Amino acid sequence: MPYTIKSSEKLRPSGAEYETKALLYLMNFRTDSPEVYYYVVDFFNDLTGMNRTGRKMWDIQSKGAKNSSPRALGKELVTLYKNYTSDFDFDYFVLFLGGVSNTVRIDDKKNIFDINNIKPSAYKQLKQGLLEECNDKNYIDDSKISDKEIVEFLKKVQFVVDDKMPYEYVKSIIKTHTKLIPNEGILNGIFNEIRDKQASKKNSSVVENITITTTHEALNHSRHLTAGEIRLLTLSRIINRNLFDQGPPLPFYIILNNIPDERKKDVILESRLALSRALFNKNNANTFWSLFENIYSTIVQNPLDNVNVLYDKLNNDIVEQCYDFEVISLKYFISLIKDGIE
Template structure:
């Protein structure tokens, strides 16, 4: 089994926003979002979600046009169709759209739908567009395509029509805890930073014409981001520092120095490990952000309190449901306190 990278793209500024919206859709808005860990950029397609072991693939093409016609949509499906015909197994084929014309959907209220919600006449035009674009692409053996193959492919495609602002996609990472949601300008700035990091992956080496035997080999070329990187970025922007910076948080110094010096390194490592578990535990994401909101609000309301006083004022429910112990939680309180004050 082999897969050859073809038609990788450099950044298209007009489409960068929608590629990032597509990434954050994969990360936060699907029932299976917790299964997606890697976001591979400009390798298989505009974007491909991948599980931790690199075996399961969510292949995605994005198009930013606001009023795509059925035929234009068909043309945009060509890279997904190329991957459908490849020797690699892609589990999902997703087309993320900025908008569609009123000639496309049967039920216009559905922004996530499959081919069954596309009008019969639109299906014909969509197929026509896909046929035409396939003929123009050198990486598809046009002569071997059949109607049955195209119909089989279209049955597997899911269409997603964007209906959110950039800020909404960032809010979704925070699990809508109002006490920690920054203002609109800050949310957009965070979105833009994710967009810029995503776009930068396109400039890491040339992958055109590379051949891989397994999907996980794509990770060797570092054209990817991870959900953990994005969470660190967002948390860091809220508290104005990287939560995993080296060194001792100033507010934690007095606590640390009560321990024997030979224990300091181990204590800090254990605290960072606990923070890592808490932040990256997808099964307790809501609980983490609820605890963070609680810590944040207590610090803001009691700016002169030390970490022990803040610790006592926290909601016991969120504390007990977290991945922290008492020492590591005080460490996290220190990081937040030093960042927001």
Template sequence: MAYKVTSSERLRPSGAEYETKALLYLMNFRNDSNDIYFFVVDFFNDLTGMDKMGTRLWDMQSKGAKTSSPKAIGKELVTLFKNFRSEIDFSCFLLFMGGVSNTVRINNSLNIFDISNIKPDAISKIKEGLLEESNEKTYIDYDSITDEEINAFLEKVQFIIDDKKPSDYVKSIVKIHPRIIPNEETLNAIFNEIRDQQSSKKNIGVVENITIETSFEALDYYHHLTSSEIKLLVLGRIINRNPFDKGVPLSFLSTLNRAPVEKRKIVLEDCQIALSRALFNKNRADDFWSLFENVYSTISSNPNDDINLIIRKLNPELVQRSIDFDVISLKYFISIVKDGVQ
């Protein structure tokens, strides 16, 4: 098995907003979003999701045009088609678009659809555009393409039409906890930070013409972000600090100083590990954000309370569900939030 990187877009910054929307769609809006951990930028395609072991792949191409014609859609599918034909096994193929012309869909109310929602005339034009673009690309053996292969490919493609603002994509990370969602300006700033980090991955070394034998080898080139990094960025923005910055939160000092001197480093490390587990545990994400909302609102309502009073005022059910924390590490987390929001 071999895969050669071709036609990377490291020199083309246009479309960065749609690439970030596509990333956050993968991260938050699919039934299988929790299975995606790595977001590989400009390697296999504009964006490719990977599971934690780097063996399951969600391949995505993003285009910002608002009224793509069927033929234009066909041309936009060419890199997905290249990967469909490759020796690497991609689980699904996704085309993320700014919009389509009214000649494309059967049911115009569906913004996520497959080939079954595309008009027969439009399908013919999509195939025509795909064939024309394939003939232009040196990385596709045009002469070996068959109608059966194109039909099999199109059956696997999912089409997604963007219908949200940048802020809506960021809100989705903490979607069930409206009291901790920042204002529109901060949400847009977070989106821009994610966009800039995503764009910066295109400048980490030249990957054009690199050949890999397995999909997870792509991670060796660090053209990726992780869901953990993005969650950490959002949390840090909400509490105005990186929760893993070096040093001891001021509100936690009195608790830490009660420990024997030789134990303090271990206590601090244990608290940081517990917070890391809680924040990055995908299976208990709702529990973490629910607890964070409760901590945040309790501190906001009782700004003069110390961390021991705050912990007594938390919802006991939420505390019990947050199994990654013990009482000491929970105090540490409360301290980080308290020092950040005050």
């Protein structure tokens, strides 16, 4: 059955921060985060995660208000409910919040919770707020608005209250590799770049009133990011060098000068493809950051060593685990990092 895009938003600066926090929450803070491949911006909702095949979806609505009442929360659930009642199958529904009033939760210490942690009086008001908002919108069929349907929907909703600063969300990209983590100012700068990149997707094409018949058709409109793109941005800022837009790094010429001229372009392309595979390999992300940390530390400790010597000083177990690289492409990666931090 078709799905028609309604109420896609223009950029709201006040909400942009929370939309980016929601993205980084989905990318790094859930047990199923590794499954999410695409982050679709302002299409089905503020943010919708998709797996690699485009058939599994995490639907997220974000709200930046710090003291939302139960009734206000109910109203904010309307786009999630719209998707719940659609003919598309959304696997998860998440309301990402800047904060809630003290009348909402039974246990105020739980920042990730479902309706079981909502006070009975608040639950009643939340239902009423959602019902009112459903009746106010023209994109939900009246036949799909009922107390029974709303009750079943609310059982599937997860509420997430933001409890982190922007720089903490960026730290989560790098995982636990503390040697790589720059100061808060740089981390906040990275967060702002991710926010701006995410916001730019809202302006990439007009999707209001577009009708699609399959979930993966959403990807045809270029309103999505991937975890690999976000890791690339983060990595580029840490070493202060764009990994793909410039020519070969100077330290790599110790390798390149010995390669026949007719092979040089192929070697550079093959090395970049290997780096791209490593960056976009979500199943091996933590090993990639371990390798990056090992290379970074080795260069800092041995600044006068050339690429060949640095290669021999790396932790062989980590190198073996990062299977997207072979010898030459890994030396290219070492050269990029060395060029960026010198």
